[in-house]
Amino acid sequence: MEDNTKDTKDIQSAGEAKPALSADEQMIQEGFDALLKDYLASNHRRKVERITKAFNFANQAHAGVKRRSGEPYIMHPIAVAHIVCKEMGLGSTSICSALLHDVVEDTEYTVDDIRDMFGDKIAQIVDGLTKISGGIFGEQASAQAENFRKLLLTMSDDIRVILIKIADRLHNMRTLGSMLPAKQFKIAGETLYLYAPMAHRLGLFSIKTELEDLSFKYEHPQEYEFIKEKLKSTEAARNALFQHFAEPVDKKLKAMGLSYEMRARVKSIYSIWNKMESKGVTFEDIYDIYAVRIIFDPLPGVDEKNQCWDIYSAITDIYRIRPDRIRDWVSRPKANGYQALHLTVMGPDGEWVEIQIRSRRMDEIAEKGFAAHWKYKEHHVEEDTELDKWLQTITEILESPDPNALDFLDTIKLNLFTSEIFVFTPKGDIKTLPQGATSLDFAYALHTDVGNHCIGAKVNHRLVPLSHPLASGDQVEILTSRSQEPQAEWLNFVTTAKARAKIDAVLKRVRKEAAKAGEIKVIAAFKRADMEPNTSNLDKLCMYFGFSKREEFFCAVEKGDVVLPENIKKLLKEKTDNVLFKYVKQALRVGTKPKEAEIEQTPKEKPRFDKSKPYILREEAFERNYVIAECCKPIPGDEALGFINDDGNVVVHKRSCPIAMRLKSSFGERILNTEWSSHKNASFEATLEIKGIDSMGVLNTITKIISDDFNVNIQRLLIEAKDGVFEGKIKMKVHDVEDIQKMCVTLSKINNVKSVGRVAD
Numbered sequence: 001m002e003d004n005t006k007d008t009k010d011i012q013s014a015g016e017a018k019p020a021l022s023a024d025e026q027m028i029q030e031g032f033d034a035l036l037k038d039y040l041a042s043n044h045r046r047k048v049e050r051i052t053k054a055f056n057f058a059n060q061a062h063a064g065v066k067r068r069s070g071e072p073y074i075m076h077p078i079a080v081a082h083i084v085c086k087e088m089g090l091g092s093t094s095i096c097s098a099l100l101h102d103v104v105e106d107t108e109y110t111v112d113d114i115r116d117m118f119g120d121k122i123a124q125i126v127d128g129l130t131k132i133s134g135g136i137f138g139e140q141a142s143a144q145a146e147n148f149r150k151l152l153l154t155m156s157d158d159i160r161v162i163l164i165k166i167a168d169r170l171h172n173m174r175t176l177g178s179m180l181p182a183k184q185f186k187i188a189g190e191t192l193y194l195y196a197p198m199a200h201r202l203g204l205f206s207i208k209t210e211l212e213d214l215s216f217k218y219e220h221p222q223e224y225e226f227i228k229e230k231l232k233s234t235e236a237a238r239n240a241l242f243q244h245f246a247e248p249v250d251k252k253l254k255a256m257g258l259s260y261e262m263r264a265r266v267k268s269i270y271s272i273w274n275k276m277e278s279k280g281v282t283f284e285d286i287y288d289i290y291a292v293r294i295i296f297d298p299l300p301g302v303d304e305k306n307q308c309w310d311i312y313s314a315i316t317d318i319y320r321i322r323p324d325r326i327r328d329w330v331s332r333p334k335a336n337g338y339q340a341l342h343l344t345v346m347g348p349d350g351e352w353v354e355i356q357i358r359s360r361r362m363d364e365i366a367e368k369g370f371a372a373h374w375k376y377k378e379h380h381v382e383e384d385t386e387l388d389k390w391l392q393t394i395t396e397i398l399e400s401p402d403p404n405a406l407d408f409l410d411t412i413k414l415n416l417f418t419s420e421i422f423v424f425t426p427k428g429d430i431k432t433l434p435q436g437a438t439s440l441d442f443a444y445a446l447h448t449d450v451g452n453h454c455i456g457a458k459v460n461h462r463l464v465p466l467s468h469p470l471a472s473g474d475q476v477e478i479l480t481s482r483s484q485e486p487q488a489e490w491l492n493f494v495t496t497a498k499a500r501a502k503i504d505a506v507l508k509r510v511r512k513e514a515a516k517a518g519e520i521k522v523i524a525a526f527k528r529a530d531m532e533p534n535t536s537n538l539d540k541l542c543m544y545f546g547f548s549k550r551e552e553f554f555c556a557v558e559k560g561d562v563v564l565p566e567n568i569k570k571l572l573k574e575k576t577d578n579v580l581f582k583y584v585k586q587a588l589r590v591g592t593k594p595k596e597a598e599i600e601q602t603p604k605e606k607p608r609f610d611k612s613k614p615y616i617l618r619e620e621a622f623e624r625n626y627v628i629a630e631c632c633k634p635i636p637g638d639e640a641l642g643f644i645n646d647d648g649n650v651v652v653h654k655r656s657c658p659i660a661m662r663l664k665s666s667f668g669e670r671i672l673n674t675e676w677s678s679h680k681n682a683s684f685e686a687t688l689e690i691k692g693i694d695s696m697g698v699l700n701t702i703t704k705i706i707s708d709d710f711n712v713n714i715q716r717l718l719i720e721a722k723d724g725v726f727e728g729k730i731k732m733k734v735h736d737v738e739d740i741q742k743m744c745v746t747l748s749k750i751n752n753v754k755s756v757g758r759v760a761d
């Protein structure tokens with residue numbers, strides 16, 4: 001270990017010799033000093049000189065440039081380096097790369113300049129960061145997906161690229177308040193869609209949680225504040241429950257001679273809201289608002305795993321356990337390195353309490369992820385980790401022929417969000433697959449050839465179909481046949497991105513071959529009819545048979561779905577009144593009002609939008625300046641955003657709509673911040689779901705209140721009663737969210753009505 005005292009003295013004496021600093025210079029110096037202080041407190045080798053050199057270089061490169069918030073631009077790289085150092089536990093290579101990460105992108109300096117001054121490794125990381133940030137605010141439809149693809153490819157070179165990128169995004173989210181609302185929606189949506197799942201996959205749980213909460217804060221400010229206030233108001237009661245629960249556990253663990261800390265960890269605001277939305281419950285109905293975490297320092301010479309189970313045993317001596325909620329991540333860590341023992345017990349006050357037992361090492365890996373594995377290392381994480389296997393799978397998908405960018409993003413997302421199952425081969429080897437994986441997924445996990453020729457499987461020695469979902473602990477034997485080929489319906493049987501990509505590749509190849517053979521048959525038919533197989537004639541024939549794409553038409557001919565007549569000329573000449581020619585006439589306005597046709601053909605100029613102001617959603621003379629999205633059907637009063645479609649129209653989505661999230665991530669520049677104007681003369685569709693105890697006259701009371709008290713037009717009413725309980729949906733026309741809220745309050749007061757809420761139709 002090198003002595004760092006000389007380095008620090010040199011910096012101090014250099015600082016004392018300088019004239020008085022300006023306010024900006026003072027801010028920059030304090031930021032850098034704080035970074036150095038945290039670096040010197042870490043276990044890494046002391047390389048202060050190298051970090052100082054990177055800081056001085058970046059400071060000079062960004063000199064005079066300000067961020068939107070008004071602070072000097074260099075404060076951003078310093079903050080990113082601080083996150084990399086303190087919150088991820090990385091060393092000098094990563095800190096230098098973080099300080100320099102925007103230099104190539106934003107200044108005249110090149111990657112070669114960085115290489116000359118700081119060497120290959122840092123230059124390679126900065127180059128990787130520059131490449132993946134290129135398209136982040138691009139106009140192209142699939143810019144985000146392509147960007148994500150590049151990001152994953154770069155990961156396989158050096159994982160530090162992605163860790164610094166996540167740190168960069170975290171600081172951007174922490175300072176998002178200075179951005180325009182439309183930009184906030186775009187960046188928050190993108191963060192939730194790409195960066196939070198990536199942080200989760202790498203085991204950066206504290207960062208993943210913060211990214212989710214910050215995204216949620218900007219996307220749903222009212223719900224964020226509501227849950228925040230609820231957590232604050234219930235804090236005292238939670239603390240009392242925790243103290244009551246912890247007392248007997250404390251005594252028992254102290255008697256065992258353990259050194260540990262026990263604390264209550266409150267669920268994040270975003271995950272509380274997520275649970276409320278997905279389960280359709282209120283804040284009060286969520287029982288696992290907090291979990292108890294026990295972090296122990298291992299006793300010398302005793303295995304960590306055994307100590308976890310000793311603590312488990314001590315707790316279950318005191319409290320009754322819920323057996324279906326035991327999660328043993330100690331014996332078999334998750335793919336992202338997470339290790340802990342989870343159990344749920346009935347607390348002394350009659351509530352279920354989740355407990356997480358971890359050693360100090362496990363806790364550090366849980367908070368800092370893979371970075372904690374190489375706290376003393378400067379190079380790649382160990383080759384044989386689960387992460388490397390995952391990166392290998394990703395690379396295979398990336399290398400498959402021409403994946404559509406957005407479809408690719410969805411297949412990756414499939415793998416990011418799923419939890420894992422462990423399946424055995426007949427020889428006892430373990431394969432890790434996502435939850436819900438089928439026997440066909442397992443076949444592709446073994447080898448592409450095995451997947452392509454799979455005809456079935458034996459699970460635990462019992463014959464099952466390709467679509468059979470697997471469970472942890474299953475032993476699976478794959479049955480194959482040389483004559484078997486992938487079928488289109490196989491796409492319905494698989495959940496893993498790898499299997500989907502491999503099946504797609506084969507189906508594309510088969511379609512191309514069929515289309516080629518079909519094309520030869522079509523050209524031969526044209527020659528028999530003594531007609532030219534030119535573009536115009538081919539298109540006419542395609543449209544005659546109802547195909548918009550030639551390739552699909554050629555495939556249909558080859559498969560025999562379309563039978564070509566002997567004389568194509570006769571067919572095309574005789575059928576002048578068919579749909580095709582009506583369509584062509586209408587499109588070209590043949591023989592009618594040529595002036596109008598000219599006007600029609602002049603492309604409309606797309607409207608311009610001022611993104612610095614909210615777009616006001618109006619209705620005047622029964623004409624709206626927007627279109628309601630069919631997927632979520634927002635109504636006035638809903639938190640909404642606008643999306644500018646290809647025709648220049650503004651399509652309004654609820655902010656919580658999953659499709660809106662995808663649009664924010666992939667078409668960020670087309671997102672508008674919106675505000676509703678008064679819509680008292682307009683009406684919108686809304687659906688209420690109502691549940692309760694079945695009793696005489698309850699249905700009559702509900703409909704009477706809706707039509708008489710609220711003067712609302714009911715469009716559809718569907719109520720079913722079974723075993724003394726009724727459940728129903730009422731579709732109606734309302735003016736705004738206020739109507740719905742008043743109606744819910746009034747209906748919930750009816751005797752025997754247990755719940756009323758708005759749902760998607």
